[in-house]
Amino acid sequence: MKSPSQPRDRGIPEATVARLPLYLRALHGMAERGIATVSSEDLAAAAGVNSAKLRKDLSHLGSYGTRGVGYDVEYLVYQISRELGLTQDWAVAIVGVGNLGRALANYGGFVSRGFRVAALLDADPEIVGDDIAGLNVEHIDGLEAVIERRGVSIVVLATPAAAAQEVCDRVVAAGVTSILNFAPVVLSVPDSVDVRKVDLSIELQILAFHEQRKAGGPLMAVDSQ
Amino acid sequence: MKSPSQPRDRGIPEATVARLPLYLRALHGMAERGIATVSSEDLAAAAGVNSAKLRKDLSHLGSYGTRGVGYDVEYLVYQISRELGLTQDWAVAIVGVGNLGRALANYGGFVSRGFRVAALLDADPEIVGDDIAGLNVEHIDGLEAVIERRGVSIVVLATPAAAAQEVCDRVVAAGVTSILNFAPVVLSVPDSVDVRKVDLSIELQILAFHEQRKAGGPLMAVDSQ
């Protein structure tokens, strides 16, 4: 073989990283159904992607397949989990316990694999003190203390838009470098901080665009002049 | 039987479509603050993108800017809204009224611009009949009737994973061609149907990947099993 590309694995394409959780989910399902090995073709189908893409994605992690056979489900689950950092336990704090924050706190997918909701915080005195998903909602004043004391490394922002930037600043100042933002604002953070955003209404708008195109087709451009 | 060559240069890149809602949001904020015109530089900053990219995006809609001045905020809001299909009213049905469905029903961003939650449906008799966000939760049995009678053209799936595909099939059979899926499964649908998915746990996993890389840096490669 060639010189073993040692810690070269560092260069996993972003697009690949975004798909690994998809593969992982499909693999978990297979493991539960007792499937021991799976071909790239089958796994790709289960994950809803092209099989060549899947093979290339997995090849970035290493050569974990066996030609003529496929991939060992259990082993692949472990490798992907390790690559994604899910073999360790991540403490997550959810800030903003409105409807969405509550839903997130109760969302099974969070707790299940590698993530643990370590704190719920809110500014509203009406909400502070409530028990949600087995956790006591704490006041936002204690944000920094909670982050430090419980080793929170990922913060989920589910506050109203107006409060998001301020909370974000405090969170960043407290040393957190990974933020999942549900508030419909563009957060400004240092380059070293990673922000991913989920905007529910944006997805709807994209659907509407395509729906409009399908339905009425192109509208007449009343655009002369 | 697809449309081989739509003669219109209505070929707006998917990446552009995904950003239009972002611009729209920034523009709305500016309109509220009474700003009449905005340069690509400023709008790009507000939306968190590169200004050249913004100009190229907008150029796909037409030449709506004035050189030396910028874009008329109000006019641009209208043009983008029209392009996205938000000048019409979209009836949305939310299927699955658990924590997430409830949060979505109450989510302001949905109702606000162009979208109207026309129905909430669930299979659980405990939930059916509840009033949420001013709507009565109906039984899933009436799915097809509700879709037809209220002109629902977009369906939001917030059911448990196990139920998603079945509901999806019924929804598609009822003629819906746009689905926003929150269930952690890969839905199989005809090509003519548009499915967008939002998976909350996937976003967290992507964050964990980057966080791990920042934190521990190189993981020890225990390669041989």
Next chain:
DNA sequence: GCGACTTTGTGCGTCGGTTCACAAAGGGAT
């Protein structure tokens, strides 16, 4: 009315991602 200044719209080089297609690798049957 004119020139200087501002800002748009876009041509073009570059880059990352996707897909095809196939040689290499391994397993199983005989």
Next chain:
DNA sequence: ATCCCTTTGTGAACCGACGCACAAAGTCGC
């Protein structure tokens, strides 16, 4: 042990998106 069949891993072409940089277009001051 050998051959055939399956499936991986990847080279290479292709495709779309990104961003620089600049000419064209239009405004504003004088």
